[in-house]
Ligand SMILES: [Zn+2]
């Protein structure tokens with residue numbers, strides 16, 4: 001019998017993990033520069049958090065959640081995204097009273113029941129930012145700048161930032177009506193998804209990529225024409241600050257984002273590494289989310305990006321590559337006694353902070369040498385009966401091939417290896 005991973009779940013094997021760590025480390029680095037602190041929230045939440053927070057009519061909640069009852073019959077859901085959890089965590093910790101302004105980042109697995117394809121699995125991973133407690137357009141500019149700065153540090157070129165404002169809840173209501181009116185005599189010739197969206201949430205029609213729907217969408221009213229004075233001013237404020245920072249963007253009146261909690265600023269950042277229409281990061285304001293979860297009115301903005309897609313972009317187009325994991329020493333052993341002595345020596349050298357490996361499969365001497373080379377060991381020590389008897393061995397530099405005699409005491413070997421490493 002063999003076991004397969006659950007459909008849409010996959011292993012990230014050690015050869016690939018270097019790319020993941022590279023992306024994660026750069027994200028942590030940039031987050032620190034902007035003073036965003038890490039938060040880790042649970043993978044399971046009460047289902048209601050997402051149905052209320054993200055919206056029942058969205059694809060994520062309507063079709064894609066991993067929801068199941070626990071042993072007491074409570075409905076739980078594997079988190080499909082991070083923002084609802086961040087908003088919940090903010091309230092759980094009482095931060096609305098204690099310290100209402102928070103800047104957070106997170107990295108972790110998310111779960112959506114979608115059709116698995118290249119770059120999309122059911123367990124996927126997101127990195128994200130949440131800045132909670134301010135409506136300042138400067139904060140929008142900061143969050144966007146952080147996203148850009150991450151891509152630049154990863155060496156991803158051809159960056160394109162698209163920006164829109166979908167207004168506050170009231171504006172969205174007016175906009176929804178305008179869209180309903182626009183689509184009312186067109187919807188019968190549009191795709192089935194759009195017909196459903198027309199009923200549930202007509203704003204989502206703008207997301208449709210179907211050819212037959214495109215002309216109807218092209219002529220649709222723009223959200224920016226339905227903004228109240230305050231939201232118009234906010235959008236102007238964001239644009240003014242982006243200009244001031246020299247962050248190029250284009251206004252995209254079709255940009256809406258798929259989740260119900262978005263308000264005002266929405267944006268997407270893409271790189272030509274993956275084709276222009278696929279965004280690497282998407283985000284926006286969610287000024288009403290915390291209130292809808294029972295908290296006080298609390299403006300907030302954030303973004304999220306898929307780690308899988310970021311890693312793909314890095315592998316295809318990034319200017320940086322993961323560093324190897326160098327091995328300082330390989331000990332090749334011949335015979336039982338040498339193998340035991342090697343084990344001990346390895347322990348002592350490791351405790352000095354140097355990496356050591358040795359054979360555990362009784363390989364021949366020649367195969368052990370091959371292994372040492374394959375592992376990229378910088379030095380090799382050979383231990384056999386002769387060396388054990390004389391208490392002296394040879395330390396070989398595997399890049400130059402040079403050999404030097406060493407006493408078989410760990411302190412002497414540690415000194416040599418350290419000198420070689422320059423530490
Ligand atoms: Zn408004």
Ligand SMILES: [Zn+2]
Nearest residue numbers: 191194208213
């Ligand atoms: Zn459509």
